[in-house]
Amino acid sequence: MEKNYTWKSKRVMKCISVFMSVVIFSFLIAPVKVSAETSITDDGVVRSYTLFGDLNSDNNVDSLDYAKMKMILLGTTSQHTVNIKAADLNGDGDVNSLDLAIMGKFMTGEIRTFPVETKYPSTGDNSTMYPFLNDNFQIALEENGSTGYQWDYVISDVAAATLVSEDSYCFTPNAVGTPVQKVWTFKALMPGKYTIEFTYTQPWETDAEPLKTVKCDLYVSTVNGTVINVNQGDTFKIAMIGGGIAGYSWKYTIPEEMPFTLLSKEILDEHPNSADSMYLIVWTFTAVKPGSHNLVFIGTPFSQKVECQINVV
Structure with missing residues (x-):
């Protein structure tokens, strides 16, 4: 009786193992509903968050994302089933074998930060920009929400420019307290010289001096056809x-x-x-x-x- 029970147990365990393999395989090849990482707020500003390497949008970078990237390159799954923006790990505007190699280095612990980070350099203090009228310009700064500090800005003339989008990029996945790179995209609305000043503060510390300040001068010029x-x-x-x-x-x-x-x-x-x-x-x-x-x-x-x-x- 005991021998028969052992044989049946092994058979059941084998069936369970096969079933789980099928479930996992189906999960890898089935279309994934990508969670919303972009939203439009009441003020009309588009806000987004991108965790590079997180192709299946589960807020983690692991072997599932690596498998997804492989299947994209093999053509066995569509790019529309993943967060393809997060797959461009070197920032060259394409997803190819170079990105897969970078993902492999991350999986083995050889790197912790993806090289796409260099595509989003921070704007320096006392910077000068020369946008054309009705064109967009960007300001990028590092922000670490785990410390409670946030960037806020003031434009010398509120009618001079309007905020179009606010994007957050994380280049170091699976790490506690890692900062993000915030990128603000503005549209220049009036010709002339203006100033945007960013301050890095903890919102509840109303009387404290900002930890950092970044000032940018804008020289907005008129274009043909205005x-x-x-x-x-x-x-x-x-x-x-x-x-x-x-x-x-x-x-x-x-x-x-x-x-x-x-x-x-x-x-x-x-x-x-x-x-x-x-x-x-x-x-x-x-x-x-x-x-x-x-x-x-x-x-x-x-x-x-x-x-x-x-x-x-």
């Missing part, structure tokens, strides 16, 4: 980048009917003592006559043309 809608009698601004090694300069022409007049011209120079520094030229005009008018700027020495349509109502 359309400006303005009321008669109001002012509007046009800004162009000048200077540099080539000594770039601008001249403008106003239509004969004189629909607007020049109110002021200002040169905003970050390094006035440097002969080849770049600066921003800001013209402020007053709209005089209703109608749709063209304001044309010609840059020298390269004869660049920037034409703006000014609609006066």
Whole structure:
């Protein structure tokens, strides 16, 4: 009787083993419903979190993710079944055998941080950026939520730029207290010079000095095809980048009917003592006559043309 019981037990255990193998295999090859890592908040800002190496979005990087990457490269599963952004471990914009090799090094403990980290360098204090009007620009800073510190920012003119997205990237998986790289994407809305200042604080410490501050100067210039809608009698601004090694300069022409007049011209120079520094030229005009008018700027020495349509109502 005991022998028969042992034989039956082995048979049951074998059946269970086969069943579990089938379940695990099915889990690996079946489409995975990727958990939402991107959300749009009430203010219209897109916010996302990416843990590199976490292809199946379970907030952990392990052999299952390694198996998923293998199957993607073999073509036995679709990229749409995984968080493909998290699979680009070297940041070259593609998922290939190089990423698989990097994942292998992580699995064996040879590396702890994925090299894609270098694709998201932090923005330095007192940085200068030259975005074009209506174009996006980015600021990236390291943040460690486990310490309670968070970044907050203030724009010198709230109408100058708007936040488009806020992305968080983790390059060191499976580690307690690891920081993330926060990337803020803004859209430049007005020509001119502005400042964004970031402060690194613990929100509940309202009287404490920030642990870090990062200030960025923005020189927003007008682009060809810009359309400006303005009321008669109001002012509007046009800004162009000048200077540099080539000594770039601008001249403008106003239509004969004189629909607007020049109110002021200002040169905003970050390094006035440097002969080849770049600066921003800001013209402020007053709209005089209703109608749709063209304001044309010609840059020298390269004869660049920037034409703006000014609609006066």
